[in-house]
Amino acid sequence: MNAAEIFQLIWVAFLETLYMTIPASLIAYVLGLPLGVLLVITRKDGIKPVPTFNTVLGAVVNLLRSIPFVILLAMLFPVTRIVMGTAIGTKSVIFPLVISAFPYVARMVESSLIDVDRGIIEAAQSMGSTTWQIVYKVLLPEAMPSLINGAAICVTTILAYTAMASTAGGGGLGSLAIIKGLNLRKYDIMYVASIVLVILVQLITVSGTKLTRRLDHRIR
């Protein structure tokens, strides 16, 4: 196999990886962000305390988080078939990715928001803010650098999960490395695919850190 052919394989797999990672990350955030907010504001010492709800929500999130992705992928086959139309292939993997990632996102968001100075929230309360105003005008803006940093971690985690897509007949760099590389003993493909994955993770992490620092006005 010549370099051009390898490049072609890698390029397609790279696109497939993005095709799984980007929508899965976005949808995981659409679900996980409000969930993380709920986890914070409904705490006993939160701005809208609903302790029982908070405990139940926390337990559900933990339960989902504790199932390893490969197992979840298999367990979800029937549901995935209903939701995505098929349980096999690159596109179908987006669904289990979302299910696996959104609780993770929720916890990540929670830990970012919990770090917001209590005093700042109290000041907002003392000014007559509604709960919603505190969430989108105080909590989220104040936690923004930390949220961005968390997002970079979440995306790299989802990216790592996509490597297991081969289990469900999905593509991407991970599948390429395992099926073409490992199973067919084309180690060059395995290494190149892995290196591209490493670079991708580095890129996300570094830009996440840079953005975090640029957005944070606490240090200057």
Added chain:
Amino acid sequence: MSIETGAPAQIEVVGLRKVFPLSGGGEFAALDDISLKINKGEIYGIIGMSGAGKSTLIRCMNRLETPTDGKILIDGQDVLTMNQKQLNMMRRKMSMIFQQFNLQMQKTVGRNVRYPLEIAGVPKHKANQRVKELLKIVGLEAKEDAYPAQLSGGQKQRVAIARALASNPEVLLCDEATSALDPMTTQSILALLQDINKRLGITVVIITHEMAVIRQVCTRVAILDGGKIAEEGTVDEVFVHTRSAAGKRLFGIIADQENSSDEKLTIPALRIVFDDENAQKPIIATLIRELGVDVNILAADVKRIGEKSYGQMLIAMPEDLESRKKTMDYLKEQGLTVKEVYPQ
């Protein structure tokens, strides 16, 4: 406790109690049957040692803390029976500033000050104009685009004050607002609070553990001790005629000296407490010259409270009964408070 009538009450606290459950069972009363009245347009001080319950008290006023029992009337309306919506409307008329300033660190000074206007739905161009006015009041027009992290403590508190004034409040609650600042900055913040009180007619409630703060700006003061009001009255009154032990502990130099000099006392002495009027008179000189009494000064201290001076002096008690009587009569004639003190 003396509750003056006449001036309309801005805040009236009646039989307020706040009880915290203890982890080992039982409960702790942070506030125990507190009643006080804060008049419109005054600067009211609440002073106490840490743990006296003063922060809990001020936080009950805007219901950041929910009292266990009692009433808090703001302009005659009970804060404790309000629903969330009414509470939010009330809070916009009663701003608060804090020891740690509590500014949003990710927003510029201008946007921090604009926040109360944003949540009240003030149109953007109007809000921006108001932000500039507010920053001018606190002398920070040049810092509109700076971030709080770039400001000094005093400047941060000025931003917090501008933010607190944005909603045109009737009351400004100050929770240890100068405690994180150095003495110089404290002075300038207090002067600003005084200016705001005078110019805008805003009622100011100040919580502090520093007597100097009370002395400098407050009209009336309540001394809080162990969740109860130990003493209440005008600052002059409470300072000159301190009755409570808590008051004496808090009054810094004079009370300290009173105690320590009493402890060090080896001979009987007379304590003379004087205020502004008689501080100007040459009383001791007259005592020596006209009554022919030998005066041996053991300790003396003068404090300035606002425009007035107050002080105390310890002199050795004349040994023969006649000159002792003469001395005491003379001093009393001069309108001074005289007390015999003995070695402990």
